[in-house]
Amino acid sequence: MEDVVNTEKSKLEEATKRITFLSRKLDDLENRSRRSNLRVVNLPEKVENPDAVAFLEKWLCETLGRSIFPTPPIIERAHRLPGRQNTDRPRVMIMKFLNFQDVVRVMRAARQKGRVMYGDQEIKFFPDLSAExxxxxxxxxxxxxxxxxxxxxxxxxxxxxxxxxxxxxxxxxxxxxxxxxxxxxxxxxxxx
The missing domain is CATH 3.30.250.20 (L1 transposable element, C-terminal domain)
Known part of the structure; x- marks a missing residue:
């Protein structure tokens, strides 16, 4: 009986290790798939209508400077996160860049500029990371x-x-x- 318990305990420990390993690997893959994304926080609702991609490409060049982006960055897609629209805070917007280097340039330029504004709203940029x-x-x-x-x-x-x-x-x-x-x-x- 004790041998059976020890065998099962060993199997359980092995399965737990495997699950932990696979969970970490899955999280790593999720973060790698998000590395060309940026989260834009505090951008007022509906300023991007009707075309969020075109708006963001133009706005980034104007706001961060043409020296950073002599040609507009290529944004593959952009959307707001789903959420309640009746709150005082605008929903977060996620943009997916074609080139990771554009993500780096936006983050660096925003950091150097100090405060990035849209009207009277301070806009913040964050990497898009997994929930874990x-x-x-x-x-x-x-x-x-x-x-x-x-x-x-x-x-x-x-x-x-x-x-x-x-x-x-x-x-x-x-x-x-x-x-x-x-x-x-x-x-x-x-x-x-």
């Missing part, structure tokens, strides 16, 4: 808020590492608990 990676990144939300309040420089490195720079020293954290301990240590020693 977004979940992993959300674990750092509380710490990021505290870092902002302390005017500390930080960023998220793919897939979900928090990078913090203090006094020219850069540290990376995969676990929010480690980042929390680091932040408490900084606050306790008044290095700020």
């Amino acid at each position: 990676v977004l979940r992993q990144r959300r674990r750092f939300d509380d710490i990021k808020q505290r870092l902002r309040s302390l005017n500390l420089r930080y960023g998220i490195v793919y897939p979900a590492k928090l990078r913090v720079t203090v006094n020219g020293q850069t540290r990376e954290f995969e676990d929010p608990w480690d980042a929390e301990k680091f932040l408490q240590g900084i606050q306790n020693t008044d290095e700020l």
Whole structure:
């Protein structure tokens, strides 16, 4: 009887390892398929009508500068995420670029510009990531808020590492608990 239990336990452990491996592989493939996508947050509703692709190609050139895009980037398709239209916030728009380099140029230009505006709305650009990676990144939300309040420089490195720079020293954290301990240590020693 004990042999049967051990055999079944071994099979279960093996199956669990396989499921974990396949889940990670699936998530990686999903993120690779999204790498030419960008999420546009806060773009007012219906400004893109009737042709979202044409609107975005023109708007990106005008807003980010012709020096970045001497010719308009080629956007294969663009759409808003489904959602409630009766909220105060506009739905997120996703654009799929033909060339990944255009994604990089948009992100770099937006970062250099500082604030990208459409009318009085500040527009933000984010990579289009899988739900699992977004979940992993959300674990750092509380710490990021505290870092902002302390005017500390930080960023998220793919897939979900928090990078913090203090006094020219850069540290990376995969676990929010480690980042929390680091932040408490900084606050306790008044290095700020």
